[in-house]
Amino acid sequence: MDTEVSALTFHLRTRREMSKVAARWEEAAVAVRLRDKAKSATLIFGNGDARDLDHAAELAEQSGVDGVMLGRAVFGNPWLFNREVKLSELSVAERLRVMLEHACVYEKLYGQSRRFVNMRKHFTSYVLGMPNASELRAKLTQADTAEQAYEAVKGSLADGFHDDCDFAAFRAEVVRSAPVHPNADNDYERIRRKAGELMAASASQDSHTVSPT
């Protein structure tokens, strides 16, 4: 290739392994060594199992990568990238309020569709470690809308959420201020289609390269 790649992220596991085995951070160090040997300016990022910013910094230090991607660690903890906030120091009400904000933004982006099911795994992560987590989780996993999620947790919310009226106002404000592009949903469908095409193309290429003769 003639073009220098700006940045490469290594998932440090194979697609088939998903997240079932530990990420091989030693392979990130190999990539860094190869990059340095080739005197390339490509940035190398590593991804897999980083728990928080400090852990990510540690992994970067040990492997020599230029950056670290965090995935699952952000589930239920959108404060992950803010060093000034510790999840354990936040009140249950604040965490649930942000969970509902997330649900409202999600609805704004995707509409009240079946895809709301995808929000449920986030609910499970948001309530993790809360005193009444299992009760909240049981109710939240039935929710099909942000409003139903609110109904499920309203007993655990503090000031600002005393009745349905408050939720309607809250949702209206979130929807008004959320930076979601009006065509985002269309973009999402377009990207999904494109991703599907690319996956199909890569699968047929794979079958060419690995098929036994």
Ligand SMILES: Cc1cc2nc3c(=O)[nH]c(=O)nc-3n(C[C@H](O)[C@H](O)[C@H](O)COP(=O)(O)O)c2cc1C
């Ligand atoms: C719900 C979910 C969806 C993911 N979707 C993709 C994907 O579409 N493409 C991809 O390359 N990796 C995907 N991944 C893998 C992540 O990008 C990441 O490599 C993986 O979660 C390991 O990083 P982590 O330990 O920080 O979560 C997904 C992971 C999760 C949990």
